[in-house]
Amino acid sequence: MNNQQDGGPLTLRDVAAAAGVSLATADRVVNGRPGVSEKTASKVNEAVQRLGFRPLAAAAELARARSWRFGVVLPRGSNRFMLDIADHIRAQADWFRARRIAVEIIETDVFDADRLAAELAGLPGRFDGVAVVALDHPRIRVAIDDLVDAGVAVVTLVSDSPSSRRRHYVGIDNIAAGRTAGSLVGRFLGRPRGDDPGGSIGIVTGSGSLRDHAERRFGFGQVMTEEYPHLTRLVPVEGRDDPERNRALVRRMIADTPDLVAIYNTGEGSVGIGEALAEAGLARRILCVGHELTPATRRMLLDGTFAALVAQDPGHEVRSMARVLHALVSGQEIIAAQEHIRVEVILRDNLP
Amino acid sequence: MNNQQDGGPLTLRDVAAAAGVSLATADRVVNGRPGVSEKTASKVNEAVQRLGFRPLAAAAELARARSWRFGVVLPRGSNRFMLDIADHIRAQADWFRARRIAVEIIETDVFDADRLAAELAGLPGRFDGVAVVALDHPRIRVAIDDLVDAGVAVVTLVSDSPSSRRRHYVGIDNIAAGRTAGSLVGRFLGRPRGDDPGGSIGIVTGSGSLRDHAERRFGFGQVMTEEYPHLTRLVPVEGRDDPERNRALVRRMIADTPDLVAIYNTGEGSVGIGEALAEAGLARRILCVGHELTPATRRMLLDGTFAALVAQDPGHEVRSMARVLHALVSGQEIIAAQEHIRVEVILRDNLP
DNA sequence: CCCGTTTTGAGTTGCGCACCTCAAGAAACT
DNA sequence: AGTTTCTTGAGGTGCGCAACTCAAAACGGG
Structure with missing residues (x-):
C-alpha cells in the first residue's frame, strides 16, 4: 500500500519501505529510540532525506497525547x-x-x-x-x-x-528601538539651518534599572551623538512609567528649559507628558516621540501631540x-x- | 469514561454526555450535518458553550484526512x-x-x-x-x-x-501607505521657516493602471494637500518599476527642476533613482522615500540615499x-x- | 558449536475526531 | 390503522503517528 504510488501523502511507511526496513525500525530512528544499529539508522536517515519526509504535525501531536x-x-x-x-x-x-x-x-x-x-x-x-x-x-x-x-x-x-x-x-532589539526614536527626533527636527541654535531634548524614562529602557536610552544617545551633535540631550528623568510623575517632571522640564524642542519617553505614561505640554500650551509645538501603542498614545498620535511611536506588537x-x-x-x-x-x-x- | 473526572482534556464525548445525547448526534451538530432537530441542536450547542469545547486541532486535521x-x-x-x-x-x-x-x-x-x-x-x-x-x-x-x-x-x-x-x-491598505510616505516626506523636510520657498517633490510611479500604486499616489497627495501645501508636487512619471527607466526619468527631473527637494517612488526600481542622484552628486541631498525592502533599497537606506521605506512584510x-x-x-x-x-x-x- | 546479547520485524493500542452505515424509535402524514 | 419521513443511537473505520510488547533473527564471544 505504498502511498507514493497514488500520489498520496508521504508517510513513515514509505520511508520504511524505501529504506528496506520495518515500520518499527523507521519509527525508532525517527524518534531517537535505542536499539538500532548505526548502519540501519543511517539507511533510514538517508531515506528520510531523500524523500523529504516530515512527520505530519497533526498526527504526531495527536499521538503524543499529552x-x-x-x-x-x-x-x-x-x-x-x-x-x-x-x-x-x-x-x-x-x-x-x-x-x-x-x-x-x-x-x-x-x-x-x-x-x-x-x-x-x-x-x-x-x-x-x-x-x-x-x-x-x-x-x-x-x-x-x-x-x-x-x-x-x-x-x-x-x-x-x-x-x-x-x-x-x-x-524587540531595544537598542535598535532607541536608535529609531533618535533618528525620528533628529530628522523631524530638521537639519540645522543658518544660525539654528539646535535646542534641548528632554528624556523621560521609567527606571534606571530596567534593561529595556536603558538600551533604548543608549541607542537614542548613539544616534544623537553621531548624527545630531547640534542637539543637547538633557539628563534623563525617571517617572517610573507613571503618568502623574511624568506630568510633574515635564512641567518642571518646561520651566527649566527655554530651548526645549523635543521630548523622548523611553517607556509608558506618555499621557502625562501630553498633559503637561497641553497645560503649557506647547502641544504640537514640542516634538514628542514615545513607545508602545495604547489607547492614550493612539489619541495623542491622532491629535498631533506625539509625532511618532516606536512600538512592538x-x-x-x-x-x-x-x-x-x-x-x-x-x-x-x-x-x-x-x-x-x-x-x-x-x-x-x-x-x- | 468521562475525561472530565480525571481532569483530562475536554472531548466531544464529554459534550455529548453533558447534553444528554449520543456522540453521533453531538458530532452532527458540531459539524453542521443535517438530521438533527432544532431542540436537540440547541441543547448540544449550549453544552459546547458551557463547557467551552473546541475540537482538538490536531485530531480534526488528521481525521479530515484530505x-x-x-x-x-x-x-x-x-x-x-x-x-x-x-x-x-x-x-x-x-x-x-x-x-x-x-x-x-x-x-x-x-x-x-x-x-x-x-x-x-x-x-x-x-x-x-x-x-x-x-x-x-x-x-x-x-x-x-x-x-x-x-x-x-x-x-x-x-x-x-x-x-x-x-x-x-x-x-496592506495602500492609501494608508501613501499617506505614511507623505507624512514622512513632509516631516523630514521640516516646517517652512522664514522665507522658505518650499520646493518641488518628484513622484515616480510604476504604471497608472495598477490599483496599489494609484492608491499610494492618492494617499500621498491627500497628506501633501492637507498638511504641506507649501510643497509642490510634480506630475507623476511612470517608470514601470524598471530601474533603467526610472534613472532616465529622474535624470530629466533633476535637470528640469531646480528646486527639487524630494522624490517619492510608489513602486519598485528605486535603485535607478539612487543612481541618477549619485550621478548628479545629489545623493543624500534630495530626500527619497520609497517602498518595499529589497537588497537594493536596503543598501540605499544604509548609505543614506533613501531616508525611509514604507514596506509590507x-x-x-x-x-x-x-x-x-x-x-x-x-x-x-x-x-x-x-x-x-x-x-x-x-x-x-x-x-x- | 552453544549461549547470551543486540538488532529487527510484526503487531497492537490509542490519541480525538470526521464521516459513514444501519437500525430503532418518534413524529407526522394518509 | 398503516405508511412515510424525520430524528436519534450505536457502532465501526481510518487518518498518521508514538509507544509499546513479544518473538524471531542476526550477531558476537567463548
Whole structure:
C-alpha cells in the first residue's frame, strides 16, 4: 500500500519501505529510540532525506497525547502594555486549548529580584514551559538557569536576560528601538539651518534599572551623538512609567528649559507628558516621540501631540511566545525568521 | 469514561454526555450535518458553550484526512518583491506539507487582463484555494467571481480587486501607505521657516493602471494637500518599476527642476533613482522615500540615499495567505486581528 | 558449536475526531 | 390503522503517528 504510488501523502511507511526496513525500525530512528544499529539508522536517515519526509504535525501531536502547561510571569500592576500582553494571552485561549496547552498568568513584582527569583524557583513541576519578563540581574540569571536545568523550557518576554541560558528571547532589539526614536527626533527636527541654535531634548524614562529602557536610552544617545551633535540631550528623568510623575517632571522640564524642542519617553505614561505640554500650551509645538501603542498614545498620535511611536506588537509577541514554547517542548524546530519581532514605527497615518 | 473526572482534556464525548445525547448526534451538530432537530441542536450547542469545547486541532486535521491544493498566481517577471513572495512560499514548504497542502506557483502576465482572466478560468478543478495578485479590472472581477462560484476559495494578494467576491484581501491598505510616505516626506523636510520657498517633490510611479500604486499616489497627495501645501508636487512619471527607466526619468527631473527637494517612488526600481542622484552628486541631498525592502533599497537606506521605506512584510503576507486559505477551505474561522497586514516604516535603524 | 546479547520485524493500542452505515424509535402524514 | 419521513443511537473505520510488547533473527564471544 505504498502511498507514493497514488500520489498520496508521504508517510513513515514509505520511508520504511524505501529504506528496506520495518515500520518499527523507521519509527525508532525517527524518534531517537535505542536499539538500532548505526548502519540501519543511517539507511533510514538517508531515506528520510531523500524523500523529504516530515512527520505530519497533526498526527504526531495527536499521538503524543499529552498536554502542556505554560506559565507566563508578568509584572504586577497597571502597566498598559503588560495588560495588553495578558489580554492577548487570554484572547489566544482557543489557540492554546486546541493544542492541549493550559496557560497560567503569574503576576509578580518583577522589579524585586529576590521575589521574582523565589517565584521562578517554585515553577518546576508546575509547568513544562515558562515565559518570563526578566530582570537582567545575577539572581534572576541563576533562577532562570535553574529552571532550565529542571527541564523547563524557558523564554524571556519583552525584557531579556541574555546572560542566562533561556532558550529564546521574544521581544524587540531595544537598542535598535532607541536608535529609531533618535533618528525620528533628529530628522523631524530638521537639519540645522543658518544660525539654528539646535535646542534641548528632554528624556523621560521609567527606571534606571530596567534593561529595556536603558538600551533604548543608549541607542537614542548613539544616534544623537553621531548624527545630531547640534542637539543637547538633557539628563534623563525617571517617572517610573507613571503618568502623574511624568506630568510633574515635564512641567518642571518646561520651566527649566527655554530651548526645549523635543521630548523622548523611553517607556509608558506618555499621557502625562501630553498633559503637561497641553497645560503649557506647547502641544504640537514640542516634538514628542514615545513607545508602545495604547489607547492614550493612539489619541495623542491622532491629535498631533506625539509625532511618532516606536512600538512592538504585543499580539505578535504572544503568538510568537506560544509558538516558540510549543516548539521547544515538543521538540520541533523554531523558524527564526518568523519569530523575529519587529521594531515598528507608527505615525498617525499607519495606525493599525 | 468521562475525561472530565480525571481532569483530562475536554472531548466531544464529554459534550455529548453533558447534553444528554449520543456522540453521533453531538458530532452532527458540531459539524453542521443535517438530521438533527432544532431542540436537540440547541441543547448540544449550549453544552459546547458551557463547557467551552473546541475540537482538538490536531485530531480534526488528521481525521479530515484530505489534502488541499492551493494555487498562487503571481506576475511573471523580475519584480524583486514578487520574487520574495515566491521565495517565501517555497520557504514555507514544510509548513504546507505538514498540513497536507500542495502549493503551486503560477506565473502569468497579470497586467494583461485577458490573459489573467483566461488563466483564472482554467483553475477550478485544479485547486481548492487560489491566491491571486489581482488587477482591478471588470474582466478580472468576473473571473474571480466565476472562481468563487466554482467553489474555489479565493483571496487577493498584495493588490486587491475589492469589487469582486474574493473572500479576503491579504495585503496592506495602500492609501494608508501613501499617506505614511507623505507624512514622512513632509516631516523630514521640516516646517517652512522664514522665507522658505518650499520646493518641488518628484513622484515616480510604476504604471497608472495598477490599483496599489494609484492608491499610494492618492494617499500621498491627500497628506501633501492637507498638511504641506507649501510643497509642490510634480506630475507623476511612470517608470514601470524598471530601474533603467526610472534613472532616465529622474535624470530629466533633476535637470528640469531646480528646486527639487524630494522624490517619492510608489513602486519598485528605486535603485535607478539612487543612481541618477549619485550621478548628479545629489545623493543624500534630495530626500527619497520609497517602498518595499529589497537588497537594493536596503543598501540605499544604509548609505543614506533613501531616508525611509514604507514596506509590507512578504513573509507575513505569505503566512497570512496560507492561514486564510486553509481556514477558508477547512471551514475554520479567520482571526481578523491576526491577519491584518501592517504598513511598516523602515528607517536605517530598525532594519530587520 | 552453544549461549547470551543486540538488532529487527510484526503487531497492537490509542490519541480525538470526521464521516459513514444501519437500525430503532418518534413524529407526522394518509 | 398503516405508511412515510424525520430524528436519534450505536457502532465501526481510518487518518498518521508514538509507544509499546513479544518473538524471531542476526550477531558476537567463548
